[in-house]
Amino acid sequence: MMHQKILSGTLTALTDRDAHLRLDGLTKRYGDTDAVAALNLNVPKGELVALLGPSGCGKTTTLRMIAGLITPSGGRIVVGGSDITRMPVYKRDMGLVFQSYALFPHMTVAKNVAFGLEMRGVPKPEIERRVTEALAMVRLESLAGRKPRELSGGQQQRVALARALVIRPSILLLDEPLSNLDAKLRDEMRNEIRDIQQKLGITAVFVTHDQVEALSMCDKVVVMKGGKLEQVGTPVDVYERPETPFVASFVGRTNRLEGAARGDGTVSVGGATLRVPGRPNGPVEIMMRPHRVRLADVDASPAGEGTNRLDGRLTRVTFVGDLLQYHVDVNGAELIVEAASDHGRFFRAVGTPVTLSWRIEDTMVFRRAA
Structure with a gap:
């Protein structure tokens, strides 16, 4: 069976033999419900892969099946060419955070x-050496004698x-290891985990519901919904070229706007x-990223060639620190424009008629049921 591997924006052939971790039809069923449904995934050696999706999508169940904490209802888990589907946890040679x-x-x-080293019967001198190396890697060698209660959340995560x-x-x-940390610590730990993973060249699977973590840390993102794969690709692929409206x-x-496509490269949306x-x-459904939509006065110069335009009325302005979010009513639909904040100064007062414009290439189009 031939798959595709995505490296630096290009597609190359990936055979099953190339995958360090391979999931073949992996399934977990509870009663009549498939928590994970026939999942197929290849993870090459040394890649950091995110399982991304909302609560209940099956990502943690998938991780726990890989770890051996949950028994699959069907399918196989293959590591380095060996089938480990029924292998007990302690024999799987996996680190869990x-x-x-x-x-x-x-x-x-x-x-x-x-x-973990003591449980494996590693000689004491070797344990001491490797513990010292591991604590130095996470910059905690000076805290070796402390108890967990004497550490901050970020330090406890480094110990784990x-x-x-x-x-x-x-x-x-890694099962959502950053969710208990504050925003600044999450940023720091994202960078640390990624740096360590790359330095060691270790294969890693990271469960998260946070798109920022998935996009900023990982080589590949696996987007899941309802126990199934929606899309697998690089962070750039899933963000810039989503295959479904959900992704x-x-x-x-x-x-998001709904409209009727005419087959000639145009879509009728309301009266536009x-x-x-x-x-x-x-x-069809039309989608545009808020930060790629521009806001202007209605009497501004016409949008240039290759640009779409809609007129509306400003209904709300939200200050989000480094961003301003402008909410615009366009024939009953609310569209949002995001722009860099300018010392708290707003573009216009609520109620002002405005024009929205964006490039045709920034328009995502998806078929919808009639």
Whole structure:
């Protein structure tokens, strides 16, 4: 069976043999419901892959099946060419980092990190050396003697990461490890995890519902919905070239309009005619990213060639720190424009007639049921 691997924006052939981790028809069924439905995925060695989707989409169930914590109802899990579907957890050579950190409160930082090595019967001198190396990797060597309760959330997360890496696993599994951290710490830990993963060249699977984490950290993003794969691709692919309306709206913010495509590269939306890429025909959904829509006075110069235009009325302005969000009513539909904030100064007062414009190439078009 031949798949496609995406590297630096190009497609190259990827055979099953090239995948360090391979999921073949992986399924988990609870009663009559498929929590994960016949999932196929190839992860090459050294890649960091995000399983991205809303709560209940099956991403954590998939990760736990890979880890051996949940028994699949069907399909196979193959690592390095070996079928490990029925292999017990302790034999899978995988490092796990949980959302709750799962540190032993009565143990010191060093003892927490050493635990997995002790369970594997590694000689004491080797344990001491590898624990020291792991703590240095996460910049916690000076806190080796502390207990978890004496650490910040970010430091506890580093301990959990060091404990997973010290065993030198074949695959690193991370289950929403940053969700308990504040925004600044999340940014720092995103960079640290990515730097360590690249330095070690370890294959990693990262579960998240946060599109920023998926786009900024990972080589490949697997978007899931209802237990199924919606799209697999690089961060650029799933953001710039979404294959479904769900992917477009979940991976980034979008404006949405419904219209009728005429088969000639135009779509009728209300009383306006918009130009779109390709030549779709019939009922469609049109989506545009808010930051790629421009706001102007209605008497401004006409939009240039290759640009769409709609007139509306400004209904609300929201200050979001580095962004201003302008809410515009266009024939009963609310569209949002995002622009860099200018010292808190707003473009115009609420109620002002305005014009929205965006490039044709920034218009995403999807077929919808009649």
